[in-house]
Amino acid sequence: MESKLHIYNTLKRKKELFVPLNPPYVGMYVCGPTVYGEPHLGHARPAITYDILFRYLKYSGYKVRYVRNITDVGHLESDADEGEDKILKKARLEQLEPMEIVQFYTNSYHDKMRELNTLPPSIEPHASGHIIEQQEMVQKILDNGFAYEKNGSVYFDVEKYNKKFQYGKLSGRVVEDLQSNTRDLDGQDQKKNAFDFALWKKAEPEHIMRWPSGWSEGFPGWHLECSVMSTKYLGEKFDIHGGGMDLLFPHHECEIAQSTAANGEEAVQYWMHNNMITIDGQKMGKSLGNFITLDELFSGDHKLLEQAYSPMTIRFFMLQAHYRSTLDFSNEALQAAEKGLNRLFAALETLKKLKTSEKSSFDVQALKQRCFDAIDDDLNTPILFAHLFDGVKYINSVAAGTESISASDLDELKKLYHDFVFEIGGLKDESGIASGGENKLDELMEILLNTRLEAKKNKDFATSDKIRNQLSEAGIVIKDTKDGSEWELK
């Protein structure tokens, strides 16, 4: 299997040719959501980014195991000792069992991801289901001398680790700088250094989610779950680890430290980071309170939204920007995406009906090559779609009779669009444009359109317009072409 895919490796700060450790197998791990709230637009970014990667790797013939976790424990509200667990806090507020919260928002996350047409991961492990494994890794790190216990809690010894390995290599941070720049937080007097992080926390009496251990009755530190579950399902060394840029430090840095401290060598070959969605130039985030949930986007029920936006509009909107760039939310941009997507789908319908000629007036092979070059260049989907829109122009021109296409090129072009739009791009036509199937609606429409055509021939425009207008009110748009009329659902 020959891959031409290059991906930007955050660790090396450059694009590298992707070479799997054990082809044809590829292991990829992506940080999933902390299920304590409704999934928002920000969650869609990594989900779609790594979905494209997953789809493209599979398309290329790799056997991919895609692991995406659900964080349902151990995620502290703050790093301070009295910090509350996010899941727990919400549970207390709503008088529900913590696992009830977890289940509710996990379900919601799954629903929204399905609507965005992201493929489910191969394995979706929960942190709470891997407490034993997490304890084992804590013990391993303790045994290797890179952690210490204090009052029932276990902390990672960053300073000691940094003497043998390099802490901060992913984020470009230097331990000495961290020392002077880490903010003062309450309750960290137990730690040797402010930048040490918790592997195991002793639970305060009011803490509901707790598990017994040799150190204390408590719960695991947040960073631990990803190291543990990636190792368990992908091995001590695996290919790709993805996540949002905001997780780069400290989360991913700590993951590297934990895995290296436990296993003696680094686990991840390629680190990938998607950028943030912004709103008015500011990061959209839970803590900033400026987020829009996917539910609100799909329904249009939010004060900032001028209309509802379909899941595919959201998906296409994201694909029109590169995953490593920030993407600014606005109604205008989303509406532009919606129209552009409609134009693309309309061209795909046109593509089905094109008439072939002896020769093509356009180089379909070159277009195909440009598409592959784009996706191989660190998943450059905006360029990919720019090329696909060049093809749209060509398709429409063939339909208009100003360009021509050969039968073999037509087959090639159909496959090209099928592969890149649906299979790799993960878009689906939800507009209800008739897909050529023979059903009652098609028959009905044919009768109506023929009646209208007759009226037009007889110059009875009152009748023809009446049919068009009433259909339009019913959500069916008529387009007159040289060879008759076409229709589509709006």
Next chain:
RNA sequence: GGUCACGUGGCCGAGUGGCUAGGCUCUGGUCUGCAAAACCAGCUACAGCGGUUCGAAUCCGCUCGUGACCUCCA
């Protein structure tokens, strides 16, 4: 304060030493009974100031502005 990004036309957003990005919008035209769609054409930008170069939006420096991370966040 430290570290790192970024600043592109009306909007979104690629590119990164010489060759049209693309989408949306707008204007004019073709087609059409009229529309819609489509096609053709136009509007042609790279924060500012210096420098390197035959040539810079692209490299270097400075200035201004914005953002991310440094605390939980996709």
